[in-house]
Amino acid sequence: MKIAFFDAKPYDRQAFDRVAGEYGVRMKYYDTKLNADTAQLARGCDGVCVFVNDDVSAPVIDALHEMGVRFVALRCAGFNNVDVRHAFKKLHVVHVPAYSPYAVAEHAMAMLLTSIRRIHKAYNRTREFNFSLGGLTGFDLHGKTVGVVGTGKIGRVFMDICRGFGMQVIAYDKFPAKDSGIEYVELDELFARSDIISLHCPLTEETYHLVNGDSVGRMKKGVVIVNTSRGALIDADALLEGIKARQIGAACLDVYEEESDIFFEDNSGHIMEDDTLARLISMPNVLVTSHQAFLTEEALGNIAETTVKNMLEISESGMCANELCYHCGKTESCRKNRQKKCF
Ligand code: NAI
Numbered sequence: 001m002k003i004a005f006f007d008a009k010p011y012d013r014q015a016f017d018r019v020a021g022e023y024g025v026r027m028k029y030y031d032t033k034l035n036a037d038t039a040q041l042a043r044g045c046d047g048v049c050v051f052v053n054d055d056v057s058a059p060v061i062d063a064l065h066e067m068g069v070r071f072v073a074l075r076c077a078g079f080n081n082v083d084v085r086h087a088f089k090k091l092h093v094v095h096v097p098a099y100s101p102y103a104v105a106e107h108a109m110a111m112l113l114t115s116i117r118r119i120h121k122a123y124n125r126t127r128e129f130n131f132s133l134g135g136l137t138g139f140d141l142h143g144k145t146v147g148v149v150g151t152g153k154i155g156r157v158f159m160d161i162c163r164g165f166g167m168q169v170i171a172y173d174k175f176p177a178k179d180s181g182i183e184y185v186e187l188d189e190l191f192a193r194s195d196i197i198s199l200h201c202p203l204t205e206e207t208y209h210l211v212n213g214d215s216v217g218r219m220k221k222g223v224v225i226v227n228t229s230r231g232a233l234i235d236a237d238a239l240l241e242g243i244k245a246r247q248i249g250a251a252c253l254d255v256y257e258e259e260s261d262i263f264f265e266d267n268s269g270h271i272m273e274d275d276t277l278a279r280l281i282s283m284p285n286v287l288v289t290s291h292q293a294f295l296t297e298e299a300l301g302n303i304a305e306t307t308v309k310n311m312l313e314i315s316e317s318g319m320c321a322n323e324l325c326y327h328c329g330k331t332e333s334c335r336k337n338r339q340k341k342c343f
Contacts (some may be wrong), residue, residue: 001315002026002075004033004042005049009264011295012075014083015304018295023308033260039063047311048073052291053260056082056093065090069312074324075307076294078230080203085326089343093201093324098153100299105157107293108198108228115287116141118225126243143165147194149173149210150229150325151182152203170194174206193214196224203230211235217241222249229259236276244291250285263290288295 003022005016010030020027028045032038034054036045040216042048042064048055048071056072061083064072072082074095086192110263114120117138146162148155148171149228159169159182169183170193187210190197197219209226211234225248227234236257242248256339258274272278280286294303313320 001047001311002028002045002186003047003049004034004069005029005081005140005309006038006041006054007031007051007264011300012051012304013091015300016308019123019260019301019308020065020302023312025120025308034060034244035282036063036301040067045065045069046315047073049073049075049311050081052076052078052081053079053263056087058086059084065101071311073307073311073314074208075303076327078202079324080232088325088327092314092318094307094314094320094322095324096303096310099140099302099306100296103296103299104154104200104228104293105161105255107289108158108200108226108252109161111254111287112141112196112198112224112226112227113249113287115252115285120287121284139270141196144168144195145170145193146196146198147171147185147190149182149187149190149197149199149211149214151177151184152200153201155198158200166279167173167196170220171199171259186216187215191218194244195220196226198226199229199233201229201233203232207240208232209235213238213241219247221247223247224252226252228252228254231255231259236280240276240279243280249281249283250287251280252287254289255282255291256288259291281327 003025005027008031013029018025021330031039034050034056036046039060048064048069050072052187061147069091071092071094073081077095078098082093084093104181118136122136142165145168148159148169151173159171170185170190171182172185172190209232216238216257234257239248243251256277258277260272260339262277281288309319310322314323
């Protein structure tokens with residue numbers, strides 16, 4: 001099996017080479033992202049392997065389909081960059097639903113602690129033998145209320161970590177987990193009560209700009225917002241306004257709405273074109289990491305293992321438990337469930 005692997009980074013090659021070799025899969029690594037211009041690189045391949053910022057929109061799907069590519073293997077959980085509806089009957093789409101919720105949840109807590117205890121500032125100071133403490137006053141997490149939006153795999157690990165810190169945890173989920181002991185509240189109540197809000201829901205039409213000018217106005221003054229989920233959950237301009245108005249106390253962002261041409265690359269020698277991001281980064285109370293939450297040894301190994309197995313399963317039997325399909329989903333009545341095949 002031959003796979004066109006887009007947006008390949010050195011750490012991807014390391015993890016995938018190990019697993020792909022074991023299963024006899026040939027990876028053709030490309031540094032470039034998948035889009036309408038680069039889709040031709042997949043000619044002659046059985047499938048493409050993509051990440052969060054590759055473009056798998058309708059024209060790209062059509063181009064891949066025309067050249068005989070049979071599947072898209074996402075090496076991530078989120079799939080908002082894939083037009084799953086358009087892919088139906090053209091390409092199978094598989095993803096990695098879970099690889100290490102701990103990696104992401106721990107990064108969210110790492111960002112929160114770094115931000116509120118000013119560790120990033122202290123690190124820079126002591127490197128220059130500046131041992132003053134002015135401006136480094138933080139606050140205790142113990143006793144604070146954290147509002148978690150999305151109580152899936154990552155959200156739950158994050159909630160457990162927060163409980164370990166003695167925080168009060170409230171949550172909102174469109175599909176609350178029954179008998180979980182989680183204190184669910186409506187989104188408005190979560191906004192009003194939370195000292196810290198951490199986002200762990202997927203990006204959908206409903207959650208797009210969940211944090212916007214209006215919702216920021218309904219949050220507690222000084223709220224800390226943590227986003228390790230997807231950038232477009234937050235209207236970045238509204239966030240910036242909230243920070244300038246001192247309504248938002250701090251923001252920890254591992255993702256950014258317009259990250260696709262910026263994150264994962266070394267742009268240090270370039271003029272930053274994105275004024276909103278530049279302004280956010282210039283703020284003393286904003287911490288940005290470059291979609292790094294997943295990046296642990298454990299997660300990379302699990303991602304490679306599951307992705308390669310997904311490719312083999314969908315290619316050999318047309319079936320894969322990790323297939324994404326808008327059409328049949330998991331309902332009892334769907335053809336896939338009855339015939340064990342989608343198309
Ligand atoms: P999950 O599918 O286990 O949980 C998502 C939760 O969100 C579910 O409980 C679901 O019911 C809930 N949800 C769905 N629609 C909602 C809505 N409209 N409002 C509120 N809640 C809603 O997913 P998991 O593994 O916990 O991942 C969460 C998100 O984290 C992913 O969607 C992905 O975007 C992001 N992620 C980020 C990574 C990073 O490196 N920064 C790495 C992995 C995932």
